[in-house]
Amino acid sequence: MIKAKNNTNYKTLSCASAFSGIGAVEQALKNIGVSHTNEFMIEIDKFARKTFLENHSVNNVFEDITAVDTQNLSEMDLFTFGSPCQPFSSQGKRMGMEDTRGTLIYNGLKVIKDKQPKYFIYENVRNLVTNDNGHTFKVIKAAFGELDYNIKYEILNAKNYGAAQNRERLFIVGIRKDVKQTFEFPKPQPVSNCVNNYISTAKDIKYKLFDASNRVAFNEKRATDIKKPFQLPHVSYLADKRIVSSEGISPCLTAIGSGSKTKFYDTKNKLFRYLTEDELVGIQGFPKDFKFPVSKTQQRKQLGNSIYVGVLEEILSSLLSDYIHTKNSSILETQMKAA
Secondary structure (H helix, E strand, C coil): CCCCCCCCCCCCEEEEEECCCCCHHHHHHHHHCECEEEEEEECCCHHHHHHHHHHCCCCEEECCHHHCCHHHCCCCCEEEECCCCCCCCCCCCCCHHHCHHHHHHHHHHHHHHHHCCCEEEEEEEHHHCCHHHHHHHHHHHHHHHCCCEEEEEEEEEHHHHCCCECCEEEEEEEEECCCCCCCCCCCCCCCCCCHHHHCCCCHHHHHHECCCCCCEECCCCCCCCCCCCEECCCCCCHHHHEEEECCCCECCCCCCCCCCCCEEEECCCCEEECCCHHHHHHHCCCCCCCCCCCCHHHHHHHHHHCCCHHHHHHHHHHHCHHHECCCCCCHHHHHHHHC
16 A cells, blocks of 8 residues: 555654665665654764765664664664675675674674564575575574564565666565564566666766777577676686676676676677766666765775665565555666666
8 A cells, every 4th residue: 555645644664774884775765755764773884884874864873783782772663684794695705604794693683672673674695595505594594583573585686676787685574473464575577677777978987998809709508687798718707707788787786896897898888898886876776866975996885785775665665565655656767767
């Protein structure tokens, strides 16, 4: 049910987040028309905090979740959190719970136990499910099961929710058992977007050029949504060898190094180049006017660490239908207009 904006009975949502990043959840709430307050955010990265606070208002800011007294935190309707993905990511060492960053999930669970929000959403990389032959996820599911919540989890790929990007992430959604409400994850849709919808025609894209003079054709063994027409045979690492066409979707944007290092053949401008920061902003679902008061290196890192905004719009629309008080266009229309 979508409530009309002039309906005086619409509700205001109180929300809070840990490992808040740059505020993808807050952006998604804004996009779908949920009036909300940000009670607190917890983020140890000073550059991410700076970007968050440049774009969102919040009542309280905390830096280190391990130093927070959860009893003193504000009440909230919705709590969203992740935990560092490096212990489980295919791009990292995949040490799982042996990496102390992997155990920070329990700090987020303590917030839920002590504050009892109506809803929570947890997000992490899909490899959390398979780490240590599934043992890690078995332990984590048991920890979530100790909460007095109805819980569902699913791996969603951003490309099936309006993204021009292959980005698989695990989402765990909980509803407090006294809240009489059901929830279903949004159904995946066919891929309907591509990188070309975010390509800039600005002259400054030329500073992103790379040398592809020794490229060779790449023979794709199977059809994928990531189109790879060329490769660089002299490069050793597989991900660096490929050249991706802007007529398809992007591989997953990452935070490693300076962000996404994927090499593209820009079919609009007929250039071999890396994507610009503004193009990455669009591909991650943020609007053009989203502010990044940090270096370009930090901006690319923050975008690589963020959740794709569009998939959050879909999850939150299903979870918070009673809080929505403005009608909005489809995710793809919204992202196309922002591009």
